[in-house]
Amino acid sequence: MYLLYSFRLALQSLWREKWINLLSVLTIAAGLFMITLTFFLVYNIDLATKRLPARFSVMLYLNDGLSEQETGSIIAQVKKNNAVEQAKYIAKDKALQELKGVLKNADYILEGVDENPLPASIEIKLKKEAVNIASVKKVAAEIKKIKGIAEVEYGEQFLNSLHSIKGMAKAGSLSLIIIMSAGVIFVCYSTIKIAFYRRKEEIETFKLLGATRGFIRAPFVIEGGVLGIFGGIAGAAAALAFYYVLFYKVTATIPILKILVFPLETFPALPAAGLLLGIGGAVIALGRIRFS
Amino acid sequence: MIHFSNVTKFYEKQAALKNITFSIEKGEMVFMTGPSGAGKSTLLKIIYLSEKPDEGSVTIAEWDLSKLKESSIPFLRRNIGVVFQDFRLLDNRNVFDNVAIALRIRGMLDSEIQEWVMEILKMVNLRHKADSFPQALSGGEQQRVVIARAIVGEPTILLADEPTGNLDPDTAAGITRLFKEINARGTTVVIATHNRELYRNTGRRVLRIDGGNMVGEEIG
Structure with a gap:
C-alpha cells in the first residue's frame, strides 16, 4: 500500500510551503465562517416562521x-x-x-x-x-x-410578505453558500495546482517509473483534504468566538437577541465540509493525468 | 521481446525515425549506435511509451502498443527499467529514496523495500552512499544510482540511453560490466550509445541508426 507514503509526501509538501498553505487555510476558514453566518441567519428565519403557527x-x-x-x-x-x-x-x-x-x-x-x-x-x-x-x-x-x-x-x-421574505432569504443565502463554497474550492484548486506544477518534474519521473494515476494523485488529494480540514477547524474556531460574543456579551446589552439560536452541530460540520471542499478542489486541479 | 515493424516517427513534419524494422529476443543484450540526433533516444522513448509512433507497429513483451489502453501504460512501464540520459534523479531525496521510489510505486511494504534496496545498492557498490543526496555524488555514482533504480523492480527489459556519456573510461568499463551482470540474470538489455568502446569485442549485436534509418547490423 502506498497510502502511508502518500501521506508522508503530502505532509512534507505542506510543510515545505507552510506560509502559502497557511494563507490558504485562513482564506478557507474565512469562506467557511461566512457560510456559517449565512446558515445561522437562514436557520433563525426558518425557526421564526416555524413558530408562527x-x-x-x-x-x-x-x-x-x-x-x-x-x-x-x-x-x-x-x-x-x-x-x-x-x-x-x-x-x-x-x-x-x-x-x-x-x-x-x-x-x-x-x-x-x-x-x-x-x-x-x-x-x-x-x-x-x-x-x-x-x-x-x-x-x-x-x-x-x-x-x-x-x-x-x-x-x-x-x-x-412573510412567505416572500422567507423565500428571498433562503434563495439569497443559498446563492451565497454556493458562491462561498465555490470560493473555497477555488482556493484549494489554486493551491494544489501550484503544488502540482512545482513538482511537475518529479511527477514526470514517477510516471516513467510506472506510477499509476492513483499514486500520483493521492498526495495532492490528501493535501487538499488537510487544507480543507484545517480551514474548517479555523472556521469553527471563528464561529465559536462569534457564538461566545453574541450570546454572552451582546445579549447582555441587547436582551432581545436571546431569541436567536445557534445550531451547535455547525462546529463539527465545518471541518467535514472543509475536507469535502478541499478534496473537491484538489480533484479538479489534478484533472486528467496522461501517460503519453 | 521487442519488435518494431515499419515504424516512423515525425517531430513537426521532420522524420526522426523512418520505416524502422527490427526485433530483439528475450535475454539479448543489444547495442544501438549512431551519431547524435540519429534517432536512438526516440527509439528508446517509443519502447518505454514516452512517445507514440506515427506509423508502423511496436510489440513489447507481447503487448501491442497500438492496442494498449492508457491506464495499462504504468503496468507495462514497470516491466521496463530505464537508465535515462539526463538521469532524472530526485534532488531532494537521498540515494536510498531515489531507488526505493521504484518499489513504492509498486505498492511494496517499507520492510521489504529496506532489504531490497540495500541489496541492490550493494550490487552497484553504493551501499555506503545510501544517505547521500545526488548533488554530493560523482557522475559515475549518479549513473549507478539510476541503474539501481532501473533494476530494483526486476524488469524484464532494461534500456540505457548513453549510459557512459560523461564518464571516464574506467568508470564506463565498470558500468558496462554491470550491464553484463544484469543481462546474465536474464534481463533483456538495450543500450543506446555513440561510444564504440562500449560494444567493441563484446560479441553482442549492434544496430546502426543514422538519420532516422536503420543502416546496418553487426556483431561488436
Missing part, C-alpha cells in the same frame, strides 16, 4: 342578530373543518371590553358611541401544517360559505 389565527366576523342556536351551529360547522385546531367565540360585549382594554387612556375615541359597533366573532387557530398561504386561503374560502359569517380575515398581506 402557534400565534397565527383567522378571525370570522358574524352577522348581527344571530340567535344562540345559530351561533352554536356556526361554531360546530367551523370545527368540522379538518384544518381547524380550535375555535373561540368572542361575543360583542367581550369584543368591546377587549377594545377598551387596548385603548386604555385613548378611550375618548369611543365617547358618543351608544351602540356597540363591534360584531361578534370566532377566532380560529389552524393546525400547524395548515398555516401556509394556499391552505389558509382554501380554509377561508370554505368557511366563508357558512351562513351567518359576514367576513373572514387572516392577514393575507402579512402571510404573503
Whole structure:
C-alpha cells in the first residue's frame, strides 16, 4: 500500500510551503465562517416562521342578530373543518371590553358611541401544517360559505410578505453558500495546482517509473483534504468566538437577541465540509493525468 | 521481446525515425549506435511509451502498443527499467529514496523495500552512499544510482540511453560490466550509445541508426 507514503509526501509538501498553505487555510476558514453566518441567519428565519403557527389565527366576523342556536351551529360547522385546531367565540360585549382594554387612556375615541359597533366573532387557530398561504386561503374560502359569517380575515398581506421574505432569504443565502463554497474550492484548486506544477518534474519521473494515476494523485488529494480540514477547524474556531460574543456579551446589552439560536452541530460540520471542499478542489486541479 | 515493424516517427513534419524494422529476443543484450540526433533516444522513448509512433507497429513483451489502453501504460512501464540520459534523479531525496521510489510505486511494504534496496545498492557498490543526496555524488555514482533504480523492480527489459556519456573510461568499463551482470540474470538489455568502446569485442549485436534509418547490423 502506498497510502502511508502518500501521506508522508503530502505532509512534507505542506510543510515545505507552510506560509502559502497557511494563507490558504485562513482564506478557507474565512469562506467557511461566512457560510456559517449565512446558515445561522437562514436557520433563525426558518425557526421564526416555524413558530408562527402557534400565534397565527383567522378571525370570522358574524352577522348581527344571530340567535344562540345559530351561533352554536356556526361554531360546530367551523370545527368540522379538518384544518381547524380550535375555535373561540368572542361575543360583542367581550369584543368591546377587549377594545377598551387596548385603548386604555385613548378611550375618548369611543365617547358618543351608544351602540356597540363591534360584531361578534370566532377566532380560529389552524393546525400547524395548515398555516401556509394556499391552505389558509382554501380554509377561508370554505368557511366563508357558512351562513351567518359576514367576513373572514387572516392577514393575507402579512402571510404573503412573510412567505416572500422567507423565500428571498433562503434563495439569497443559498446563492451565497454556493458562491462561498465555490470560493473555497477555488482556493484549494489554486493551491494544489501550484503544488502540482512545482513538482511537475518529479511527477514526470514517477510516471516513467510506472506510477499509476492513483499514486500520483493521492498526495495532492490528501493535501487538499488537510487544507480543507484545517480551514474548517479555523472556521469553527471563528464561529465559536462569534457564538461566545453574541450570546454572552451582546445579549447582555441587547436582551432581545436571546431569541436567536445557534445550531451547535455547525462546529463539527465545518471541518467535514472543509475536507469535502478541499478534496473537491484538489480533484479538479489534478484533472486528467496522461501517460503519453 | 521487442519488435518494431515499419515504424516512423515525425517531430513537426521532420522524420526522426523512418520505416524502422527490427526485433530483439528475450535475454539479448543489444547495442544501438549512431551519431547524435540519429534517432536512438526516440527509439528508446517509443519502447518505454514516452512517445507514440506515427506509423508502423511496436510489440513489447507481447503487448501491442497500438492496442494498449492508457491506464495499462504504468503496468507495462514497470516491466521496463530505464537508465535515462539526463538521469532524472530526485534532488531532494537521498540515494536510498531515489531507488526505493521504484518499489513504492509498486505498492511494496517499507520492510521489504529496506532489504531490497540495500541489496541492490550493494550490487552497484553504493551501499555506503545510501544517505547521500545526488548533488554530493560523482557522475559515475549518479549513473549507478539510476541503474539501481532501473533494476530494483526486476524488469524484464532494461534500456540505457548513453549510459557512459560523461564518464571516464574506467568508470564506463565498470558500468558496462554491470550491464553484463544484469543481462546474465536474464534481463533483456538495450543500450543506446555513440561510444564504440562500449560494444567493441563484446560479441553482442549492434544496430546502426543514422538519420532516422536503420543502416546496418553487426556483431561488436
